[in-house]
Amino acid sequence: MFSLRWKLVSTYLLLIVMVLVLVSTFFIRTYKDNAINERKTSSMAEANIISAQLRPNIMGISREYTRNYINRIIRQKSIDIDSRIIVTNKNGDVLVDSYDSMLEENLIEQVEVSRAVQGYSSYGEYYLDDYGRVMYVAVPIRYNGDVIGSILISNSLNSVYDDIQDIKGKIFGLAMTSLFVTTVISFIFADILSKPLLKLNSSIEEYTLGNKDVEIDVSGNDEISNLGYSINDMIRKLSQIDKRRRKFVSNVSHELKTPVTSVKILAETLIHTNEYNKELYDDFLGDINSELDRLSHIIDDLLYLVEIEKDDLEMSYKMTYINYLIENTIGMLSRIAEKKNIDIKFNPKDNVQIMVDQDKLKQCMINIINNAVKYTPDGGHIEVDIEMGKDFLEISVSDTGIGIPKKNLEFIFDRFYRVDKARSRETGGTGLGLSIVKQIVDLHNGKINIESEVDVGTKFSIFLPLRSTL
Ligand SMILES: Nc1ncnc2c1ncn2[C@@H]1O[C@H](COP(=O)(O)OP(=O)(O)O)[C@@H](O)[C@H]1O
Numbered sequence: 001m002f003s004l005r006w007k008l009v010s011t012y013l014l015l016i017v018m019v020l021v022l023v024s025t026f027f028i029r030t031y032k033d034n035a036i037n038e039r040k041t042s043s044m045a046e047a048n049i050i051s052a053q054l055r056p057n058i059m060g061i062s063r064e065y066t067r068n069y070i071n072r073i074i075r076q077k078s079i080d081i082d083s084r085i086i087v088t089n090k091n092g093d094v095l096v097d098s099y100d101s102m103l104e105e106n107l108i109e110q111v112e113v114s115r116a117v118q119g120y121s122s123y124g125e126y127y128l129d130d131y132g133r134v135m136y137v138a139v140p141i142r143y144n145g146d147v148i149g150s151i152l153i154s155n156s157l158n159s160v161y162d163d164i165q166d167i168k169g170k171i172f173g174l175a176m177t178s179l180f181v182t183t184v185i186s187f188i189f190a191d192i193l194s195k196p197l198l199k200l201n202s203s204i205e206e207y208t209l210g211n212k213d214v215e216i217d218v219s220g221n222d223e224i225s226n227l228g229y230s231i232n233d234m235i236r237k238l239s240q241i242d243k244r245r246r247k248f249v250s251n252v253s254h255e256l257k258t259p260v261t262s263v264k265i266l267a268e269t270l271i272h273t274n275e276y277n278k279e280l281y282d283d284f285l286g287d288i289n290s291e292l293d294r295l296s297h298i299i300d301d302l303l304y305l306v307e308i309e310k311d312d313l314e315m316s317y318k319m320t321y322i323n324y325l326i327e328n329t330i331g332m333l334s335r336i337a338e339k340k341n342i343d344i345k346f347n348p349k350d351n352v353q354i355m356v357d358q359d360k361l362k363q364c365m366i367n368i369i370n371n372a373v374k375y376t377p378d379g380g381h382i383e384v385d386i387e388m389g390k391d392f393l394e395i396s397v398s399d400t401g402i403g404i405p406k407k408n409l410e411f412i413f414d415r416f417y418r419v420d421k422a423r424s425r426e427t428g429g430t431g432l433g434l435s436i437v438k439q440i441v442d443l444h445n446g447k448i449n450i451e452s453e454v455d456v457g458t459k460f461s462i463f464l465p466l467r468s469t470l
């Protein structure tokens with residue numbers, strides 16, 4: 001496996017090598033072109049100077065005196081500019097050669113010379129086995145507009161190529177050093193980068209292995225630290241969900257266990273009763289029946305809660321007369337209210353029509369008003385009000401009941417939570433009613449407010465958005 005470190009290091013090295021090759025190629029090419037051009041220009045200038053100097057004398061070369069004069073000039077110049085200088089007549093026959101007089105009086109067939117005697121300056125670069133790199137420059141010698149000969153200067157380029165070789169060596173040294181430095185730096189850098197990633201990874205592995213309380217220790221705010229913070233958040237959330245799930249399962253089991261145990265005891269008692277006693281049997285069977293009712297009530301509520309907590313739940317919003325919906329709900333609960341001699345008053349100020357999921361809102365109102373009836377002593381009063389606000393419709397249910405102590409308020413929406421378990425059991429409560437209310441109001445993007453005073457009463461208000469964000 002290629003670790004991050006190796007990937008980083010090799011990427012850096014590749015980049016450095018590429019840059020070095022490009023830069024040094026460009027540099028060497030430029031250096032070489034400049035150096036050779038400079039040589040060419042200066043040789044050309046020298047050749048022109050010599051050509052001008054010889055112009056008046058070249059015709060008289062057959063004379064001993066003139067010949068010696070020309071020879072002297074050429075040989076001195078040759079030493080001065082460290083080049084071989086050849087002078088030809090207009091046919092290309094060598095008149096003077098600064099290096100080797102053997103060539104004199106012979107035809108020279110160098111292409112630069114043929115161009116020069118035709119009247120053009122010319123230049124050429126060659127590789128000779130004996131001398132290495134050389135450069136030829138030739139210019140015509142003119143007299144009264146006619147070409148009467150040519151000057152050829154040949155010049156070794158070996159020093160230029162030696163210099164280039166030298167530069168290449170230095171660049172190579174530099175390249176090696178910078179590669180080494182880059183390697184070291186990128187190793188350190190890669191280490192700095194990969195350490196926190198390794199830490200993240202080992203924390204996640206630890207979490208996967210079952211330690212639900214891992215907390216990655218992160219600091220700073222670069223991308224990797226942010227990843228760390230996000231993972232910590234995620235772990236916290238997952239742990240929360242996990243805890244809630246465990247609590248829920250344990251609550252459900254407990255809630256279901258209670259009625260089942262009661263039924264079991266009642267049934268066993270009946271089995272072990274020796275004589276048949278109709279009254280006892282009826283009594284016990286009645287108890288068994290109501291325990292089973294409780295059980296099925298809990299299961300119904302649970303199933304309903306699961307249903308409305310589904311992620312892909314579809315709400316069916318309809319324009320609804322809220323007055324009618326509330327009257328209807330109160331009607332459904334009037335019998336149990338009458339039994340306790342509690343009157344339920346509905347005081348609508350407006351005739352309100354808004355978009356809601358009718359069935360769900362009705363279930364919500366049943367749960368709230370049912371609670372009001374359940375937790376209000378005989379002879380109490382309940383009032384239901386609706387009031388249009390600017391953005392919300394407020395529906396409130398006030399009772400003259402037992403109230404809810406301040407310290408219990410924050411828990412009453414928790415599943416299975418009751419302030420007084422025994423009392424709630426007596427009245428057939430499951431502790432799920434308000435969880436359902438909360439979920440339904442949330443689904444409508446609404447809000448809930450409770451005001452309560454012990455032994456005075458409770459006001460339960462829900463706020464539904466008028467232009468609901470559907
Ligand atoms: N109107 C109210 N007056 C007093 N207490 C209330 C009222 N409504 C709810 N409660 C308290 O909140 C608890 C949770 O309510 P809920 O979820 O509906 O469960 P339950 O099945 O017990 O009615 C109740 O057990 C009760 O203690």
Ligand SMILES: [Mg+2]
Pocket residue numbers: 367370371429430431432433434
């Ligand atoms: Mg209830």
